[in-house]
Amino acid sequence: MASAASDTGDGWISFHQFAAATTALTFGLLLLGIYTAVAGAGLTCAGRWPFCDGYLGLFPANWPSFIEWFHRLVAMIVGFLVFGQTVAAWRRGRSKGVRWATTGALALLPTQIILGGLTVIQYQVVILTAHFLFGVAIFALLVVATAFSLQSHLAAPRRSAALAALALVPVVVVATPFVLISGSLPVHIGYYAIGLAAFAVLLALGVWTRAEGESRRVAATSFGAAALLAALLLQGRLVLDASAQPRLALAGGLIGGLALAAAWWTLRDAADGLVPALSRST
Incomplete structure (x- = not known):
């Protein structure tokens, strides 16, 4: 098994930095994909893929086409x-x-590429939903790989993840019933940015808890909250009306409860471990 020391000395960029950069760019790609879909830019480029509607079919002819081309x-x-x-x-x-985790992300890429082409050629709800689902799955696997890689390079990673979950998840819980029904494009993108960040934090908390051999209930609760949050974000890619608000609110409340429990247990365990350490140092 590779040691923690093997994450250093990789040249001009270490592996954990490379993994973090790849995950961050994938995060940005997901948001760009949502913007492309919501703005209707996926219908541009003359409905062709992988070509577009500009010079030699390789470049965009206008702003909407540029959004799709840049994506x-x-x-x-x-x-x-x-x-x-x-x-x-x-x-x-x-x-x-x-x-x-990285191999799994790579294995999903061919299907994601095909689905990306189909969103332009056919642009059906089921294809758009599947494209987003595979994108989130790839992002999740990259988050897991990054969490494993960063563990030995962060101070108190579980505590940091718990605090981040306490900051991000409540925003998602409160905003979900309103944003997914009638949110404007900027609000919609902001909601997904916070939601995907919360999803990543919950996954990382579960990974670090399992890797450190800590409470299994924290890991299970974190992974459960992350899975439900992914399902909630996926629900937002469908056409919703006001009748869906109670269902969305209930789902958000369940996710918030699980995330709160995981964060509480993590911070309590950290505090319990800090007391003996302080007593030994005095």
């Missing part, structure tokens, strides 16, 4: 980064969790 460009860059991260994970002997 494709960023997706291509992310694809190469995921490939490079997977190769580096195996060649440099990263931990088993890192290797298989």
